[in-house]
Structures are given as structure tokens and as C-alpha cells.
């Protein structure tokens with residue numbers, strides 16, 4: 001087997017091997033931007049969490065560390081809303097914009113290094129204040145938010161981009177960012193909050209066209225428990241992930257917990273790949289008011305008691321999205337620990 005084949009082989013089993021080492025299930029981190037806000041960062045800006053790369057990289061690193069110490073096995077970089085187009089609109093040069101994108105992954109990798117050093121210094125797997133300090137495999141995923149996230153008007157929750165936005169436009173929009181993040185030292189690329197089929201198609205075509213060597217996951221969001229937010233069929237969206245060898249896992253993020261079980265069942269029908277799940281707290285984002293609002297109607301209870309049911313239904317990577325915190329992740333870590341075989 002040649003080197004290229006060997007690389008393809010090792011990256012195609014990255015998540016499966018990782019899950020094996022984790023004992024069958026792995027914990028993803030929790031809300032990142034909303035956690036920065038909880039620490040006082042003002043992210044009312046088109047760059048959202050990426051603004052902190054400019055103003056407060058120490059906080060970015062500290063939040064990554066908080067999630068690792070809460071038991072996350074996979075952390076996502078702060079590049080969700082970081083785009084070359086967005087940085088340029090702020091007056092940064094192409095070179096500066098590109099290095100900021102890479103910086104987001106470097107900071108996550110630095111947090112992992114600091115974490116490993118703390119683990120070495122600790123005599124037990126848990127510190128007295130409940131921190132998880134266990135030497136274990138940890139993956140850094142480079143976050144890529146959708147085009148709707150760049151628009152910063154909440155349209156990643158509608159998936160309505162208008163007729164002018166076609167496949168070619170979306171591929172060209174994401175191309176350079178995906179190339180850069182693939183070469184940034186991240187273990188994988190996390191395409192997150194993908195709101196429609198067109199953008200899922202754009203991502204998998206980009207992976208192939210650009211011969212991207214870093215594997216990816218594809219994560220959709222839903223607001224009805226049946227379809228993705230645009231109304232496109234979740235089965236069709238998940239099948240796009242299934243069809244691409246470079247996509248190692250498919251799933252759902254930033255979606256109210258009460259929809260998750262049905263969504264897992266629906267994805268399970270069309271994929272053999274690991275299923276990832278990281279719901280939000282159950283509140284919804286009001287793009288006009290630029291705030292999170294409680295849903296009326298069915299209240300979302302704390303979802304941690306359900307995570308084992310989600311794993312029984314087929315999920316193997318579980319974490320949290322917006323408005324979840326290191327506490328949520330600590331609880332998920334504990335809730336899943338009894339089913340882990342290591």
C-alpha cells in the first residue's frame with residue numbers, strides 16, 4: 001500500500017479508532033461562543049466567537065481548557081464564524097485573515113498541550129475540585145460554520161439563502177477557509193450547523209475537489225425533529241455525508257434536546273458512520289433581537305439524563321452546543337462513564 005493510500009486508510013478510521021480508545025463513546029465540548037459570553041466577552045459582532053481571537057485569545061484558550069477539564073474528548077476551534085471575508089470586512093489583509101484562522105486551531109492545540117501537562121502533574125484522574133485530569137486521546141476539530149453563520153443574521157437557523165446562492169457560490173465562499181483549516185494542524189474539520197442540502201453538497205464536493213487530507217464531520221440542525229431547518233430532508237442530507245469517504249461522522253448540533261431521539265433514529269436509517277449529537281440548551285436564537293429566548297410550549301428539561309438513551313439509539317459522540325456549559329459537559333462525561341469499556 002502506497003503512502004497516500006495509507007494516509008487515506010488511517011484518516012478514514014480516525015473516528016472509529018478514537019471511539020475504540022475512548023471505550024465506545026466520546027464526549028464533545030459544549031457551547032463555545034456562549035461560554036465566552038458567560039465570561040463577559042462582548043460578541044455582538046459579525047465575527048461572533050472569532051472576535052475573541054482578536055481581543056482575548058487567552059479567554060479562548062481558557063474556555064478550551066475548561067471543557068477539557070470537564071471531560072471533553074473533542075474540542076472545537078473558535079473558527080465557527082471566522083471567515084476570510086469577515087476579517088477582510090474589518091480591514092484585515094488577506095495574510096492577516098489567513099493567520100487568524102490558523103490561530104484558532106493553534107490555540108485549541110495549545111490548550112490540549114497545557115491540559116496534558118496538568119494531567120502529568122496530577123496524581124489522580126480527578127482533582128479535588130472535580131476536574132477530569134486524565135491522560136487520554138483528545139481530538140482538535142476545526143470548526144467551519146455555514147454561510148448563514150457568516151451572514152450573522154441567524155440564517156443558519158432558516159437555511160434560506162435565496163435563489164442567487166448556488167452550489168458554486170457556496171463552494172467558492174468556503175474554499176480557502178477549508179483549505180487553510182485542513183492544513184492548520186487540526187485532527188478533523190467540523191462542518192457545523194449545516195442548514196440545508198445545498199451546503200452539505202458544497203462541503204463534500206470541496207473535500208473531494210481540493211483533495212483535502214483532513215477528515216471531516218457533517219452536522220445539521222433541525223427545528224422540528226424531522227427535517228433540517230430549511231425543510232430539506234434530514235435523510236437526504238445525512239446520505240450526502242454517508243456518500244463521502246472523507247466524512248467520518250454525521251449528526252446534529254444546535255438543536256433542542258427534545259428533538260434529538262427522533263433525529264438519531266432517522267440518521268441511523270441512512271448511515272453506517274458514527275452519529276454525533278450536540279444539542280443546544282433548548283432555547284432558540286432570535287436573529288432580530290440577537291438574543292436567546294426560552295421556548296414557549298414544551299419545556300426542555302436538563303437533557304443529561306437522556307444521553308444514554310441517545311447512545312442506545314445509535315449516537316456515539318455526545319456533547320453540547322449553544323448555552324450549554326462546562327457543567328453540562330461534566331455531567332455528560334459522568335453519565336456516559338458507566339457504558340465506557342475502558
Ligand code: MET
Nearest residue numbers: 031032033076080193254
Ligand atoms: C450556532 S452553533 C455554534 C457552534 C460553535 N461550535 C459554538 O459552540 O460556538
Ligand SMILES: [Zn+2]
Nearest residue numbers: 254280321322
Ligand atoms: Zn450552537
